[in-house]
Amino acid sequence: MASSRDRRNSHCLPGLTAAQSQQVRSLTRTALAERGFEAVVHADHLVTVDGRQFGLTTLGSLCRRSGSSEHWAEVVGRWVDDLLTNFPTEPVPLTPDQIRAGVHLRLVQLDAEKASWYTHARPVGGGFHEMLVHKDGDYVRWISDRELVGVDVAEMHALGRQRLLEIEPDDVEVLTKRGAVTLCIRGRSGFVASKLLVLPELLREIAPSLGFPDGHLVAVPSRHELVVAPVSPAVDDCLEALELITGFDYAHDHAPISPCVHWWHEGRIHPLFDASVRGRMFFADVPAKFRATLARNRGEGAA
Incomplete structure (x- = not known):
């Protein structure tokens, strides 16, 4: 709810x-x-x-x-x-061959109404879904359920995932403070934020030393940026970094997605707080497991 x-x-x-x-x-x-x-x-x-x-x-x-x-x-x-x-007229439906040629995975936000229109979209938490889209040059369109009739959706997800893995960011900025490490991953591609869907593979490529037993703090302020910090004993410095970066970039980028900082854990996304609101206030439905993880990394007692 x-x-x-x-x-x-x-x-x-x-x-x-x-x-x-x-x-x-x-x-x-x-x-x-x-x-x-x-x-x-x-x-x-x-x-x-x-x-x-x-x-x-x-x-x-x-x-x-x-x-x-x-x-x-x-x-x-x-x-x-x-x-x-x-777009003077409604686009002609894509053929199976066209879908196969241009399919990609994209991280999108869907409310309940939209989710009912795209039943192939897979929820990954926090209102986010893993959506099949078609990329043709700079034009990206969502693939409808109607266009997927008779198409092997599992095959398209696998192909779309592979295409997402092949997209390379233009820049990875590493910010450090008192042992805290925060990665700002940016690029001209509108699929950079979507690489959150393949986070373990991405981190093995660009930051193999960053383990994630407790998951990561993540943010997608725009389609062109993914911010990641492992949950570690320096968690408060990481939270501060993500709060500042996310709040600013969400307000100033031309393709904003979300002002929230999230916890990524075992492939699921959990919203923690809204970085566009002053005074960090965790949402009431933050998982108890994250609160316990936060307390443990802070060296506190029971959560």
Whole structure:
């Protein structure tokens, strides 16, 4: 069950307040109507009458970065024009051969409604799912259940995973403080954050000395960045580093994903706290196992 925090934030586009998010939606609806298009605008996406679906996350980020909301109508107008130019009609369904040629795994966030549309997506915790997407050049589209009829989904997951493993980040920054080690993994590819889905393999390649018996603190502030720190006796310094990096990069990157710091353990993702909110406050549903691990690494007694 979603927490009250999750339900409240589900009505906000990344980095925007509820009122600002509603302003973006209203401007989008108006811009589409002015161009003769009917659409239903939802919390984080819109659906045109012919069935096309477009996310609003990038648009929200463009508005936020443009500064004053006085300019948002212009930003929305340009975005809608680009959208209608690049996608004038509903995309033709992918064939099995096309799916096989371009399938990748991507880390995405899905609410319960969206998860019901993409039943092939595998939940990995914290509202995140392992999604099959199709990459054709710079264009990435989610693969629908309808397009996977008659396709070996397990084979596509294996192929998509292999393609994700082959994507290399452009930069790995290693931050150290009093024994704490934090890795900032970045790249131009929009699949860098998705490498959280293959974290053990990634760390064996770029940081083989970092073991993970207690899991890792992780964050994906944007599609282009993955931040990782092993849970160790220096855990508080790691938490501080992830809090600062995640809060800043989520607010300033053009492709934000999540402002939260998470615990990755045995392939599952557990949200710990929202780094965009001042004063670190752990969520009430943080696993008891993590609290015990935290206390042990801090040298405390019972959790």
